[in-house]
Amino acid sequence: MAKKYFDKRNTEEAVFKCLMVLSIFIVAVSLISILATVLVKGIGALNIAMLTKTPEGGYYLGKTGGILNAILGSVILGVGATLMSLVISLPVVCYLNLYLKKNSRFALLVRFSLDVLWGVPSIVYGAFGFAAMLFLGLKASLLSGTVTVALLITPIMARSMDEIIRIIPFELKEAAYALGSTRLETAFKIIFKQAQPAILAATLVAFGRGIGDAACVLFTAGFTDSLPYSLFKPVATLPLAIFFQLGTPFPEVQKRGYAAALILTLLILTVSLSARFLSKRFTEHLLK
Amino acid sequence: MKPHISTKNLSVWYGEHHVLNNISIDIPDKKITVIIGPSGCGKTTLLKSFNRLIELQDGVKISGKVLLDGEDIYDPSCDITHLRKKMGLLFQKPQVLPMSIYENVAYGLRIHGTKDKEELDYSVEHYLKEASLWNEVKDRLNTSAWKLSIGQQQRLCLARGMAIEPEVILGDEPTAALDPISAERIEQRFLGLKNKYSIVLVTHILRQARRLADYVIFLYFGNLIEHGPAEAVFNHPKDPRTQAYIDGRFFEEHTS
Ligand SMILES: Nc1ncnc2c1ncn2[C@@H]1O[C@H](COP(=O)(O)OP(=O)(O)OP(=O)(O)O)[C@@H](O)[C@H]1O
Ligand SMILES: [Mg+2]
Numbered sequence: 001m002a003k004k005y006f007d008k009r010n011t012e013e014a015v016f017k018c019l020m021v022l023s024i025f026i027v028a029v030s031l032i033s034i035l036a037t038v039l040v041k042g043i044g045a046l047n048i049a050m051l052t053k054t055p056e057g058g059y060y061l062g063k064t065g066g067i068l069n070a071i072l073g074s075v076i077l078g079v080g081a082t083l084m085s086l087v088i089s090l091p092v093v094c095y096l097n098l099y100l101k102k103n104s105r106f107a108l109l110v111r112f113s114l115d116v117l118w119g120v121p122s123i124v125y126g127a128f129g130f131a132a133m134l135f136l137g138l139k140a141s142l143l144s145g146t147v148t149v150a151l152l153i154t155p156i157m158a159r160s161m162d163e164i165i166r167i168i169p170f171e172l173k174e175a176a177y178a179l180g181s182t183r184l185e186t187a188f189k190i191i192f193k194q195a196q197p198a199i200l201a202a203t204l205v206a207f208g209r210g211i212g213d214a215a216c217v218l219f220t221a222g223f224t225d226s227l228p229y230s231l232f233k234p235v236a237t238l239p240l241a242i243f244f245q246l247g248t249p250f251p252e253v254q255k256r257g258y259a260a261a262l263i264l265t266l267l268i269l270t271v272s273l274s275a276r277f278l279s280k281r282f283t284e285h286l287l288k
Numbered sequence: 289m290k291p292h293i294s295t296k297n298l299s300v301w302y303g304e305h306h307v308l309n310n311i312s313i314d315i316p317d318k319k320i321t322v323i324i325g326p327s328g329c330g331k332t333t334l335l336k337s338f339n340r341l342i343e344l345q346d347g348v349k350i351s352g353k354v355l356l357d358g359e360d361i362y363d364p365s366c367d368i369t370h371l372r373k374k375m376g377l378l379f380q381k382p383q384v385l386p387m388s389i390y391e392n393v394a395y396g397l398r399i400h401g402t403k404d405k406e407e408l409d410y411s412v413e414h415y416l417k418e419a420s421l422w423n424e425v426k427d428r429l430n431t432s433a434w435k436l437s438i439g440q441q442q443r444l445c446l447a448r449g450m451a452i453e454p455e456v457i458l459g460d461e462p463t464a465a466l467d468p469i470s471a472e473r474i475e476q477r478f479l480g481l482k483n484k485y486s487i488v489l490v491t492h493i494l495r496q497a498r499r500l501a502d503y504v505i506f507l508y509f510g511n512l513i514e515h516g517p518a519e520a521v522f523n524h525p526k527d528p529r530t531q532a533y534i535d536g537r538f539f540e541e542h543t544s
Contacts, residue, residue, distance in 0.1 A: 175383040179396040180373035194386040285432040286386045
């Protein structure tokens with residue numbers, strides 16, 4: 001009897017372990033095949049000129065030159081939107097976790113709203129940004145694009161940080177207050193410090209999401225062949241460069257689209273890795 | 289005898305749960321007051337109501353008054369950060385801050401305005417010595433505080449609490465995580481500190497209570513059963529429940 005019971009539990013364990021390994025396998029294979037596709041199709045067209053020149057020989061579908069306009073545009077727009085979103089997210093998270101009680105209804109409402117906003121498709125943000133832009137009398141520009149992307153990534157950033165900060169032990173807050181810290185000191189010197197890896201991770205996820213989104217910038221940032229030089233002028237972005245180039249009937253131009261995709265992927269990868277590497281130095285004292 | 293802290297009809301509820309019932313006591317100035325009572329009777333709650341940390345709990349309701357030097361600390365005009373600076377609280381479970389050992393002690397000093405590096409260095413060393421931790425950590429002040437053993441963390445918290453120079457030290461079983469030698473050292477510290485601070489300690493160790501207490505408060509299921517000078521409470525308790533507790537017996541409710 002006891003033997004049988006034992007067998008059943010062992011079988012259960014084995015079956016579920018198999019399922020887990022299978023799932024991990026699926027994730028790994030998808031990731032590798034995406035990277036491989038981009039790499040194989042794009043590497044041929046990748047050269048120094050791609051990284052250092054603006055499009056030549058015609059409009060942005062140009063067969064020569066590079067996509068420096070889109071690379072710079074995306075970096076500026078992505079970094080700008082991420083910073084803007086960070087400036088909005090930190091106070092929201094601070095208020096939710098330090099100024100409101102745990103069972104506050106208002107906090108519940110804010111978290112629910114952010115979750116809904118997280119789920120809104122980016123094309124809707126794009127459309128909203130476009131409408132707001134017209135209403136304010138602005139044109140497609142770096143500024144409009146940045147603000148729209150910031151709106152898109154703020155729920156992602158705020159909620160990801162919030163989820164981690166919520167589970168920081170209550171005792172840590174108590175200890176800070178007991179020493180006579182104000183709420184703001186508790187937030188910035190203790191809680192955000194302890195949550196720093198989470199804040200960084202949330203920022204990187206939001207950056208990746210923002211820099212890679214095409215629908216948001218389609219109507220709001222526009223596109224141009226020139227390098228970004230003004231907040232109020234249209235700006236080129238990598239997702240749109242990919243979109244336009246892949247959409248042409250010319251195989252040479254399509255290849256350059258894949259090269260642009262490869263550049264975008266490498267860009268996000270580099271930023272993530274270097275940020276994580278840098279942050280290692282500052283996390284030594286964090287409570288484990 | 290001038291009381292340092294007094295409570296007047298203090299009652300505390302967590303939601304519907306009535307945790308402290310009409311407590312009126314006077315805590316003497318520059319003496320060691322020990323709160324004893326069975327687990328769950330409200331000792332931690334009482335300590336936390338002295339520095340208003342209790343307010344952070346969800347659904348807590350407080351009625352009555354707590355007076356510090358005659359001033360009502362629950363009055364809206366009371367500056368809560370200043371109040372908490374005056375009441376150094378040591379938690380039942382030591383909670384270090386996510387920083388180095390040095391910064392843990394310096395944190396309180398910094399937020400209360402000390403900037404001078406030499407002054408900080410001096411205070412950190414001084415209070416780590418006060419908490420008898422200095423010798424163990426002097427060579428690794430810049431390593432993480434969480435790497436210390438629990439007993440060392442408890443002493444670090446003591447140093448951190450004393451560094452902000454409170455008027456009152458509230459200790460919630462401050463020696464519970466310590467070996468007998470370190471506990472003895474902390475006890476000696478408290479005895480040495482009582483001419484500078486009013487000290488309120490919670491302890492489950494009755495021998496420790498006898499060694500340290502000038503004044504004793506006995507709580508039982510949220511009620512104040514007995515309080516008075518240590519001598520009187522320990523040797524001639526008036527209430528059979530106090531007698532039973534200090535004899536280490538269960539009290540049979542129906543006999544009262
Ligand atoms: N945040 C809370 N919410 C609801 N009930 C609580 C909360 N904190 C404590 N209590 C309850 O209040 C009562 C008193 O708790 P308290 O922590 O003050 O006891 P204590 O005397 O310190 O016990 P111990 O000696 O075990 O530390 C207990 O019954 C406990 O379950
Ligand atoms: Mg307790």
